[in-house]
């Protein structure tokens with residue numbers, strides 16, 4: 001075996017040996033994103049369940065499924081936290097997911 005052959009490593013082994021290469025840094029950041037996405041999905045499911053609980057109580061009590069004043073508060077909250085356009089868009093998607101899911 002030549003000196004060159006003995007020091008050659010596969011791309012995966014090289015990434016492991018030198019954790020600050022671009023490939024290894026991207027893999028690390030992607031792992032963090034995958035972990036965050038799993039938590040976000042779990043939180044969305046939890047939100048859907050809590051929202052459904054409120055809606056069922058309101059309907060059983062003779063009220064309406066939707067509470068527009070509360071939705072405006074939520075849209076404002078997300079808008080303040082994430083910027084008007086992006087925050088509002090995300091909040092609208094969440095409200096759409098949570099209205100009338102019957103997912104409990």
Ligand SMILES: O=C(O)C(=O)C[C@]1(C(=O)O)C=C[C@@H](O)C=C1
Pocket residue numbers: 051054055065066067068070071074094095098099
């Ligand atoms: O907070 C409420 O009163 C809810 O019913 C929950 C929720 C929501 O998912 O955030 C869902 C429907 C309503 O229109 C308003 C808000």
